[in-house]
Amino acid sequence: MSSADTSQAGGDRRKRSDARRNAQTLLDAAAAVFARAGVDAPVRDIAAEAGVGMGTVYRHFPTRPDLVVAVFRHQVDALAATPTGASGEDAETPYDVLRSWVARFTDFLVTKHGLAEALHSDQAGFESLHAEFVDRLVPVLGQLLQASVDAGQIRADVRPLDLMIAIGNLCIGAGTFPGYRARHMVDVLLAGLAHGAPASTDGDEPRARTGS
Amino acid sequence: MSSADTSQAGGDRRKRSDARRNAQTLLDAAAAVFARAGVDAPVRDIAAEAGVGMGTVYRHFPTRPDLVVAVFRHQVDALAATPTGASGEDAETPYDVLRSWVARFTDFLVTKHGLAEALHSDQAGFESLHAEFVDRLVPVLGQLLQASVDAGQIRADVRPLDLMIAIGNLCIGAGTFPGYRARHMVDVLLAGLAHGAPASTDGDEPRARTGS
DNA sequence: CGAATATACGGAGCATCGCTCCGCTTGGCA
DNA sequence: TGCCAAGCGGAGCGATGCTCCGTATATTCG
Numbered sequence: 297m298s299s300a301d302t303s304q305a306g307g308d309r310r311k312r313s314d315a316r317r318n319a320q321t322l323l324d325a326a327a328a329v330f331a332r333a334g335v336d337a338p339v340r341d342i343a344a345e346a347g348v349g350m351g352t353v354y355r356h357f358p359t360r361p362d363l364v365v366a367v368f369r370h371q372v373d374a375l376a377a378t379p380t381g382a383s384g385e386d387a388e389t390p391y392d393v394l395r396s397w398v399a400r401f402t403d404f405l406v407t408k409h410g411l412a413e414a415l416h417s418d419q420a421g422f423e424s425l426h427a428e429f430v431d432r433l434v435p436v437l438g439q440l441l442q443a444s445v446d447a448g449q450i451r452a453d454v455r456p457l458d459l460m461i462a463i464g465n466l467c468i469g470a471g472t473f474p475g476y477r478a479r480h481m482v483d484v485l486l487a488g489l490a491h492g493a494p495a496s497t498d499g500d501e502p503r504a505r506t507g508s
Numbered sequence: 509m510s511s512a513d514t515s516q517a518g519g520d521r522r523k524r525s526d527a528r529r530n531a532q533t534l535l536d537a538a539a540a541v542f543a544r545a546g547v548d549a550p551v552r553d554i555a556a557e558a559g560v561g562m563g564t565v566y567r568h569f570p571t572r573p574d575l576v577v578a579v580f581r582h583q584v585d586a587l588a589a590t591p592t593g594a595s596g597e598d599a600e601t602p603y604d605v606l607r608s609w610v611a612r613f614t615d616f617l618v619t620k621h622g623l624a625e626a627l628h629s630d631q632a633g634f635e636s637l638h639a640e641f642v643d644r645l646v647p648v649l650g651q652l653l654q655a656s657v658d659a660g661q662i663r664a665d666v667r668p669l670d671l672m673i674a675i676g677n678l679c680i681g682a683g684t685f686p687g688y689r690a691r692h693m694v695d696v697l698l699a700g701l702a703h704g705a706p707a708s709t710d711g712d713e714p715r716a717r718t719g720s
Numbered sequence: 721c722g723a724a725t726a727t728a729c730g731g732a733g734c735a736t737c738g739c740t741c742c743g744c745t746t747g748g749c750a
Numbered sequence: 751t752g753c754c755a756a757g758c759g760g761a762g763c764g765a766t767g768c769t770c771c772g773t774a775t776a777t778t779c780g
Binding site: 413416426451453454455457458459461462465466468469472473475476477480481483484485486487488489490491 | 625628638663665666667669670671673674677678680681684685687688689692693695696697698699700701702703
Binding site for chain 4: 351355
């Protein structure tokens with residue numbers, strides 16, 4: 297599912313050698329172009345960088361987002377592969393683990409110029425890119441969240457999807473707006489996560505605490 | 509400044525009558541189309557809705573964002589015109605005032621389909637749209653923030669621009685992603701604002717509190 | 721009231737996208 | 751070596767933001 301079964305660069309042994317090579321070349325070229333011009337870079341540029349034609353790009357990656365997904369697959373995998381205890385430290389509290397995972401996620405989004413932006417643009421079927429992130433990362437975030445809730449360290453009224461999208465959103469413009477510090481605002485959000493539950497802020501119930 | 513001196517619909521008495529009328533027609537048509545198809549709607553559609561040609565649109569509003577700015581000008585004005593005490597209630601604490609202003613800002617962004625998204629897309633000179641919002645609203649937010657800081661109700665390490673962009677970002681996808689509740693996450697962010705300062709969360713200093 | 725002229729209009733057209741289509745090239749195999 | 755399917759390249763399509771300029775008309779002046 298999620299549209300990115302796109303032959304994964306050099307994995308497929310049944311393809312012709314030039315096809316396999318081109319897929320990898322394309323991946324490298326895309327990574328280079330994305331780093332240089334952001335993930336919004338025209339597909340034509342990527343084709344040119346790789347020294348192939350438009351057709352070749354689209355044969356390997358049927359749609360632009362598929363290419364983006366493929367380029368960042370490794371890093372999403374890394375993020376998805378840390379259910380608990382990033383570095384094996386079991387002494388950390390669940391909330392600490394949550395914090396460090398979120399920090400890594402934030403770094404990832406902030407580092408890749410325009411990735412966070414692309415995650416949300418409704419244009420050109422970028423929803424598959426979004427779906428990829430949601431499918432892979434929401435479960436992990438769900439575990440981290442639940443553990444912190446169970447430990448009584450955070451409020452229980454924030455769902456994994458809410459938090460994931462919120463973090464992704466906060467990272468938008470990180471490299472674009474000079475004065476905006478995305479990481480800092482993610483920190484503030486996490487602080488709010490930790491304190492909303494025990495005492496509701498100011499004695500003033502937020503509003504519309506819909507659903508669980 | 510900010511590129512939106514664009515004749516303001518019907519204000520200019522020196523223009524030809526048909527020009528004045530068309531400007532207003534365009535504004536109405538744009539509002540209708542934005543409501544129906546989001547602020548990303550093609551300029552051609554707006555021209556068609558208004559029953560005028562492309563040239564007319566661009567003569568009145570030199571660039572797409574200028575049109576968007578003009579359409580939402582009234583509401584931005586309303587937001588900008590409330591330095592303190594939304595409804596004259598002086599008994600509220602500064603933090604309450606901040607909260608209610610932010611709630612109105614959030615409602616505004618969430619209501620207009622795609623406005624929050626458009627605020628951040630780097631494409632097609634949308635930075636003028638962003639500039640408009642920043643110029644008008646950051647000062648107000650600055651006052652609200654400072655008052656709350658002075659009252660000791662919120663942490664002092666969040667600047668107006670940070671908060672404004674953060675809120676705008678959190679509203680992205682409000683109407684697009686079914687499960688995402690933007691308002692709720694804005695609440696969480698505000699909760700973090702209130703609690704980060706006094707006691708740093710868990711005894712564990714967040715991380716990299718880069719330059720106060 | 722009727723002509724003159726600046727002002728405004730309309731929409732064809734340009735450049736840039738994402739993506740498709742199809743004739744040509746080339747790798748892999750007998 | 752020769753065959754043919756897998757693969758390739760890039761012209762081309764439709765959409766979009768924005769420009770340009772010949773045409774229509776509101777306004778003014780005799």
